[in-house]
Amino acid sequence: MSNRKWSLGLVVVVLVFGYVLIRFFASTTMVDDLIHRMEPGKAAAPxxxxxxxIAQELDNPFWREMKQGADQAAERLGxxxxxxxxxRIDPSEQSRxxxxxxxxxxxxxxxxxxxxxxxxRLIAKAIDQGIPVLTVDADEPGSRRLAYVGTDNRKxxxxxxxxVVGSAQGGGRIGVIIGSEFADNQRQRLEGFRAYVSGIPGYQVVDVRSSNISRIGAAKKAEAMLRQHPEIGTIVGFSALDAGGILEGMKAAGREDVRxxxxxxxxxxxKGIxxxxxxxSIVQEPREIGAQAIxxxxxxxxxxxxxPQHFIATSVLVREHGQTGGTAP
Structure with a gap:
């Protein structure tokens, strides 16, 4: 009986010792963790x-490139x-x-x-809640946005x-395709273009139509423009999908003599160049726009x-010795 009591007592002692040992190590770990947190330069990262x-169109190559530039800058800046x-392009959906x-x-x-x-009003609502808003690609100058980052579209x-004036021979009649009559960046590009060519004798913009930022739209509008105004010798496209569509519209209209x-x-x-x-083609830098905005x-x-404005330089893509190449900004 005494041996049994002795064995039971020994088990109790071992259990108590084990419990005390576990608590000791737990306390040591907690103290080490506290000291680690208090050490200079060891603070938890914010x-x-x-x-x-918010893109204009989710899978548009221009906006995808802007996202890539933003992602790269964001990774470095936490x-x-x-x-x-x-x-699909939908201003009401952008607002939503x-x-x-x-x-x-x-x-x-x-x-x-x-x-x-x-x-x-939505931008003002964000600012009132302490959320900074920057505009990219197209500005909202009358709003309370903090800054605009993108192309100087008028320039x-x-x-x-x-x-156009530097390469056309003997003047000419010009047609213009813009992406949208509602987009501020498209309006500014058209205004800058009109202001320049109107001061050069022999040049005139005779028609302006909107492609709705669609290659098919650009093709249809270019074809209709050429059929209505056969005197047009140059067509300018001011959104990314326009030039390819204009070539298709020329083909449909049976015209091969249009610049x-x-x-x-x-x-x-x-490929067209x-x-x-x-x-x-005037080339923007969407990656740099995204990176600079971040x-x-x-x-x-x-x-x-x-x-209030942070302009990103453009370059010009031209055909040089049988290949496409950029010129200086």
């Missing part, structure tokens, strides 16, 4: 800032990009997505300007005028005041 980028946008983004309370929002009073239009100028450097545009079917947000988060 959570990544959440930025919403931010996370949430990319969204309409499947902006309202939804504001409700999610992100740390910042990047949007395309729409030139709408309702859109201005891009003027530069297009320089290209074509485009915007941006999609594969169809590059390489083949000599397109004279030149860098500006980072500056704002660090308490810096932002410039």
């Amino acid at each position: 959570p990544a800032k959440h930025i919403v980028l 931010m996370k990009i949430d990319y969204t946008g309409p499947i 997505l902006l309202e939804k983004a504001i409700a999610a309370k992100p740390d910042g929002i990047l949007v395309q300007g729409l030139g709408s009073a309702d859109y201005d 891009a239009g003027e530069r297009m005028g320089e290209l 074509v100028y485009g915007f941006d450097d999609l594969e169809a545009t590059r 390489a083949a000599g079917d397109i004279e030149a 860098r500006l947000l980072d500056r704002w988060f660090r308490g810096e005041k932002l410039p």
